[in-house]
Amino acid sequence: MYTEKVMEHFANPRNVGEIEEASGVGEVGNASCGDIMRISIQVEDNIIKDIKFKTFGCGAAIATSSVCTELVKGKSIDEALELTNQAVADALGGLPPAKMHCSNLAAEALHEAIADYKAKQGKE
Amino acid sequence: MQPVYMDHGATTPVHPEVVKAMVETMEKSFGNPSSVHAFGREARKLLDEARASVASLMGASPEQIIFTSGGTEADNMAIFGAARGMRLKGKGNHIITSAVEHHAVLDACKALEKEGFEVTILPVDEDGQVHVEELEKALRDDTVLVTIMHANNEVGTIQPIQELARLAKARGAVFHTDAVQSFGKIPVDVNELGVDLLSASAHKIYGPKGVGCLYIAKGVKLTPLSYGGSQERRRRPGTENLPGIVGFGKAALISQAEMQAEAERLTRYRDRLIDGLMELPHVKLNGHRTNRLPQNVNLSFHFIEGESLLLMLDMKGIAASSGSACTSGSLDPSHVLLAMGLSHEIAHGSLRLTLGRGNSEEDVDYILNTIPEIVERLRALSPLYEGKEAVTSCTQRR
Amino acid sequence: MQPVYMDHGATTPVHPEVVKAMVETMEKSFGNPSSVHAFGREARKLLDEARASVASLMGASPEQIIFTSGGTEADNMAIFGAARGMRLKGKGNHIITSAVEHHAVLDACKALEKEGFEVTILPVDEDGQVHVEELEKALRDDTVLVTIMHANNEVGTIQPIQELARLAKARGAVFHTDAVQSFGKIPVDVNELGVDLLSASAHKIYGPKGVGCLYIAKGVKLTPLSYGGSQERRRRPGTENLPGIVGFGKAALISQAEMQAEAERLTRYRDRLIDGLMELPHVKLNGHRTNRLPQNVNLSFHFIEGESLLLMLDMKGIAASSGSACTSGSLDPSHVLLAMGLSHEIAHGSLRLTLGRGNSEEDVDYILNTIPEIVERLRALSPLYEGKEAVTSCTQRR
Numbered sequence: 053m054y055t056e057k058v059m060e061h062f063a064n065p066r067n068v069g070e071i072e073e074a075s076g077v078g079e080v081g082n083a084s085c086g087d088i089m090r091i092s093i094q095v096e097d098n099i100i101k102d103i104k105f106k107t108f109g110c111g112a113a114i115a116t117s118s119v120c121t122e123l124v125k126g127k128s129i130d131e132a133l134e135l136t137n138q139a140v141a142d143a144l145g146g147l148p149p150a151k152m153h154c155s156n157l158a159a160e161a162l163h164e165a166i167a168d169y170k171a172k173q174g175k176e
Numbered sequence: 177m178q179p180v181y182m183d184h185g186a187t188t189p190v191h192p193e194v195v196k197a198m199v200e201t202m203e204k205s206f207g208n209p210s211s212v213h214a215f216g217r218e219a220r221k222l223l224d225e226a227r228a229s230v231a232s233l234m235g236a237s238p239e240q241i242i243f244t245s246g247g248t249e250a251d252n253m254a255i256f257g258a259a260r261g262m263r264l265k266g267k268g269n270h271i272i273t274s275a276v277e278h279h280a281v282l283d284a285c286k287a288l289e290k291e292g293f294e295v296t297i298l299p300v301d302e303d304g305q306v307h308v309e310e311l312e313k314a315l316r317d318d319t320v321l322v323t324i325m326h327a328n329n330e331v332g333t334i335q336p337i338q339e340l341a342r343l344a345k346a347r348g349a350v351f352h353t354d355a356v357q358s359f360g361k362i363p364v365d366v367n368e369l370g371v372d373l374l375s376a377s378a379h380k381i382y383g384p385k386g387v388g389c390l391y392i393a394k395g396v397k398l399t400p401l402s403y404g405g406s407q408e409r410r411r412r413p414g415t416e417n418l419p420g421i422v423g424f425g426k427a428a429l430i431s432q433a434e435m436q437a438e439a440e441r442l443t444r445y446r447d448r449l450i451d452g453l454m455e456l457p458h459v460k461l462n463g464h465r466t467n468r469l470p471q472n473v474n475l476s477f478h479f480i481e482g483e484s485l486l487l488m489l490d491m492k493g494i495a496a497s498s499g500s501a502c503t504s505g506s507l508d509p510s511h512v513l514l515a516m517g518l519s520h521e522i523a524h525g526s527l528r529l530t531l532g533r534g535n536s537e538e539d540v541d542y543i544l545n546t547i548p549e550i551v552e553r554l555r556a557l558s559p560l561y562e563g564k565e566a567v568t569s570c571t572q573r574r
Numbered sequence: 575m576q577p578v579y580m581d582h583g584a585t586t587p588v589h590p591e592v593v594k595a596m597v598e599t600m601e602k603s604f605g606n607p608s609s610v611h612a613f614g615r616e617a618r619k620l621l622d623e624a625r626a627s628v629a630s631l632m633g634a635s636p637e638q639i640i641f642t643s644g645g646t647e648a649d650n651m652a653i654f655g656a657a658r659g660m661r662l663k664g665k666g667n668h669i670i671t672s673a674v675e676h677h678a679v680l681d682a683c684k685a686l687e688k689e690g691f692e693v694t695i696l697p698v699d700e701d702g703q704v705h706v707e708e709l710e711k712a713l714r715d716d717t718v719l720v721t722i723m724h725a726n727n728e729v730g731t732i733q734p735i736q737e738l739a740r741l742a743k744a745r746g747a748v749f750h751t752d753a754v755q756s757f758g759k760i761p762v763d764v765n766e767l768g769v770d771l772l773s774a775s776a777h778k779i780y781g782p783k784g785v786g787c788l789y790i791a792k793g794v795k796l797t798p799l800s801y802g803g804s805q806e807r808r809r810r811p812g813t814e815n816l817p818g819i820v821g822f823g824k825a826a827l828i829s830q831a832e833m834q835a836e837a838e839r840l841t842r843y844r845d846r847l848i849d850g851l852m853e854l855p856h857v858k859l860n861g862h863r864t865n866r867l868p869q870n871v872n873l874s875f876h877f878i879e880g881e882s883l884l885l886m887l888d889m890k891g892i893a894a895s896s897g898s899a900c901t902s903g904s905l906d907p908s909h910v911l912l913a914m915g916l917s918h919e920i921a922h923g924s925l926r927l928t929l930g931r932g933n934s935e936e937d938v939d940y941i942l943n944t945i946p947e948i949v950e951r952l953r954a955l956s957p958l959y960e961g962k963e964a965v966t967s968c969t970q971r972r
């Protein structure tokens with residue numbers, strides 16, 4: 053069902069947790085299956101210095117969260133905004149067709165976290 | 177690591193004696209039971225013997241048993257057959273079922289709606305039980321069929337079939353029960369239950385996949401689901417799956433001999449698992465505490481999603497199942513858990529352990545030792561879980 | 575006396591390699607293919623492999639194959655599914671079939687008549703062949719389905735499916751063929767034949783009973799025959815008969831490897847049998863002399879009744895079949911032979927020998943030696959037989 057890469061990330065998820073006093077936090081629920089993900093980021097000089105996630109969801113949801121944090125950590129905000137759910141799935145060696153929607157969670161949560169960061173910036 | 181299979185509700189390993197009987201049939205009695213010659217007669221004899229064994233385990237006579245390709249076909253044959261047959265006789269077009277039926281029953285009823293039938297779906301209480309008064313309220317003069325399962329596949333709750341059937345039949349409706357999960361596990365007697373139609377499946381009782389049967393009480397007429405040769409008293413055409421049927425017969429014989437002792441043994445394991453796992457924080461038992469199948473454990477672990485739990489268990493060699501949407505191909509979590517009043521989230525975090533012949537006391541120990549750390553790990557990942565202290569309500573968030 | 579099985583058209587012995595594959599599946603891979611855990615994934619893998627093997631033998635892709643409980647279910651699924659589906663789309667309600675179809679096809683079409691469909695039954699010539707012009711005449715704008723078998727189970731005649739399918743599809747009808755008797759025996763390629771739907775059955779090709787499949791071309795929509803779980807791409811619910819399906823896959827692989835050589839060998843035996851038995855007086859070959867299945871011999875012995883002939887052969891250890899009413903449960907002789915223009919009497923005296931893997935040159939010798947004396951004995955008993963000289967017409971007496 054899942055690729056080895058998916059299972060590897062599922063078994064050893066990277067960057068689990070929450071950043072206290074994060075620069076931005078994004079939380080999204082997956083309308084289709086009821087799963088939830090929260091991503092928090094710490095941004096310095098427009099670079100994502102640190103990123104952490106928490107996910108309530110299936111194996112694919114957890115693996116996509118994990119790989120997503122790995123993909124953008126150390127990248128600029130603009131680079132991070134270009135991340136698509138397809139890129140997340142590809143980084144895992146693909147997902148079963150029925151599980152493609154799960155990869156939306158990660159990309160959306162990340163984009164929300166960035167939006168939150170930008171909103172906060174704007175206020176300062 | 178020795179794997180621990182605790183998904184006997186999904187399917188069971190085939191009993192070695194069953195395999196042996198099937199191999200013998202394939203090697204020595206491959207004839208077509210409809211053939212006139214010696215090969216055919218030999219096949220016919222085995223077919224008759226298997227029918228007698230299966231009939232005996234449910235207190236029926238052999239000619240009341242029609243072999244099918246499984247529980248699903250038996251359910252469809254019963255529901256379409258009785259509903260269409262009764263309507264042809266002008267008896268009406270109202271059907272009653274329950275909210276916790278298997279999809280083979282629920283979806284067949286839904287398909288009948290498209291044919292102009294009206295379907296009433298009875299609710300269940302928080303233990304998954306159908307109440308007799310609900311059926312009483314729902315029955316009408318034009319009710320032609322009531323179909324309510326004997327024991328639930330997800331939560332193991334046993335329904336009061338005897339009273340439900342008595343009530344339905346008093347009002348002139350045909351009564352069908354899906355006994356796929358109870359047959360061979362707890363006593364199932366068609367006469368005691370008083371049902372007109374009863375479905376069973378071989379692969380849930382250590383028999384082969386792809387064989388089941390429908391019990392049809394004397395006098396009950398069914399419109400056939402398909403057409404062809406004159407096998408199975410013209411009720412179910414197609415060359416009989418002889419090795420499979422022989423395997424089903426053997427499995428029924430073995431179940432009959434071992435059922436009582438096995439039910440007692442598994443009830444002990446079940447209760448150890450329930451009591452042990454309920455000691456963890458934020459765990460809920462699904463289904464009735466005592467009026468449930470001996471082999472069924474179903475728990476919801478709050479803040480956790482079922483598929484992740486299954487995958488973690490799988491990595492530890494434990495095979496289990498879940499009512500999670502993520503495992504079912506559909507995007508909604510178990511309709512059974514939702515009908516029992518669980519929120520989507522809690523329904524998502526359900527775990528079903530179904531015990532069986534191969535399980536030992538050590539398997540129970542292993543599970544009791546393994547699950548707590550997995551639950552803790554997954555909760556640490558969960559955005560819903562803010563530490564044990566912080567949690568307030570875990571049943572209604574959505 | 576070593577028995578001689580020559581009823582491979584009814585069913586075949588299971589190939590030892592098939593038995594082995596099935597036993598291995600039952601012993602090692604008993605999981606439910608829908609389960610998430612390792613047992614389930616292992617089962618899913620075997621299911622996929624078997625699907626690929628069966629698909630390959632008919633030139634299809636794996637996702638076009640839906641496993642069923644046999645040829646009968648495949649036929650019913652195709653016919654009910656396509657007819658009802660096309661009608662829902664407003665395409666019409668006219669169906670065309672032939673007079674020599676298996677009961678699974680004919681009776682499904684008859685049942686559709688009760689649902690308001692109109693059915694045209696194409697005649698056949700004296701060899702049992704459907705003529706393309708007949709289909710041309712019968713096709714209408716509201717024809718939604720044409721179902722004509724690839725090779726006949728009684729007389730072995732092969733139909734011109736390629737032309738028939740081309741014609742039907744050009745007029746917008748769905749084309750189904752029952753290839754239960756041809757699949758694995760002669761080349762069957764869904765693309766070459768150009769069919770939309772094709773039925774096959776495992777137990778005719780040394781696989782297990784109770785498994786078959788339906789090929790469904792891309793884009794062809796079928797209303798399901800039954801409802802339940804989401805197996806087989808939601809087209810056919812119920813826990814998959816995994817050992818049976820694995821056996822079918824294995825049987826398909828073996829057929830693919832051996833088909834050509836086996837067809838040549840059996841054609842030789844067939845022709846020896848036909849030529850040898852035709853030397854007896856008052857014998858008629860049924861079916862086309864050359865355009866027939868390699869394994870099929872069908873002869874009518876005038877003045878003799880089929881069941882008596884079978885019983886006599888059985889006493890000599892020969893297993894065969896007949897189109898006789900007395901063997902079929904119905905009181906009319908074979909509808910196939912009647913459609914070919916045989917009188918009731920002649921149809922009653924038909925004998926079908928169907929060759930297969932286990933048969934040897936010696937079996938052919940034995941039959942050629944045994945049948946003449948049996949025929950003579952039965953004719954001596956027959957009031958219709960007044961000595962060879964006295965006979966005039968034996969085809970039209972009734």
Ligand SMILES: Cc1ncc(COP(=O)(O)O)c(C=O)c1O
Pocket residue numbers: 185186245246247248249251278280325327328329354356357377378379386387388811812813
């Ligand atoms: C309650 C119930 N009904 C019906 C079925 C379907 O049986 P089968 O898989 O033999 O088609 C099952 C099992 O999947 C079941 O648990």
Ligand SMILES: Cc1ncc(COP(=O)(O)O)c(C=O)c1O
Pocket residue numbers: 413414415583584643644645646647649676678723725726727752754755775776777784785786
């Ligand atoms: C031409 C034909 N169609 C359909 C069938 C039915 O197949 P099954 O016995 O697998 O249901 C048979 C064999 O009995 C057959 O010969």
Ligand code: FES
Pocket residue numbers: 082085086087109110111112113151153154501502
């Ligand atoms: S997040 Fe629910 S199916 Fe993957």
Ligand code: FES
Pocket residue numbers: 899900
């Ligand atoms: S005479 Fe007995 S059935 Fe034909």
